[in-house]
């Protein structure tokens with residue numbers, strides 16, 4: 001079997017067994033929890049600046065959707081700036097924890113939903129974000145979800161979606177196991193974007209150093225796009 005595929009299968013089995021796919025903070029004390037929220041706020045602040053400088057779109061008075069929101073670190077930061085936010089995830093346990101986090105922060109403009117209800121939200125959001133989620137989803141199913149997310153965006157809406165790419169490496173190992181769960185082809189994704197009427201998009205490639213390699217290896221990307 002292809003060695004990359006073998007690692008993908010190994011890691012996705014491990015993730016199912018150990019809940020590796022997410023972060024839980026219920027057991028943390030208030031300071032440690034605040035540090036998690038603060039990371040969410042910083043991430044959303046940097047993202048908002050990038051979105052505004054590249055597309056002119058601002059978060060304020062818009063509706064956002066975070067696909068695979070986990071415990072809501074980014075949703076809660078978005079909720080402090082957007083009119084409303086939908087936080088979707090496949091895990092009921094994670095959504096219940098996200099709801100508790102929102103209550104702790106007195107945030108009430110968020111709706112937490114099972115990811116299977118995505119299509120109900122078509123045409124109801126101006127911003128779609130998803131970070132560190134698609135590697136948990138088998139690539140063809142992930143492509144279908146990606147297209148659904150883009151199709152459901154309102155006109156002039158913006159997307160920022162993180163994907164893992166297949167590393168062009170002969171050597172694979174544990175340092176790559178996170179990214180090797182499932183990977184996406186930029187050719188196929190750009191065709192999906194074009195099919196939804198989006199021809200201009202920006203790709204921020206994320207590289208990581210690999211021991212012994214002369215240059216970082218680019219195996220993750222965050223795509224930024226705006227609907228006409």
Ligand SMILES: C[S@@+](CC[C@H](N)C(=O)[O-])C[C@H]1O[C@@H](n2cnc3c(N)ncnc32)[C@H](O)[C@@H]1O
Nearest residue numbers: 021022068069070089090091115131132133136
């Ligand atoms: C690594 S966490 C990332 C959470 C959050 N996006 C963040 O950046 O902190 C991955 C999340 O994706 C969710 N997930 C995995 N497969 C999913 C699917 N098919 N649909 C929706 N969410 C999924 C997991 O339950 C988990 O909460």
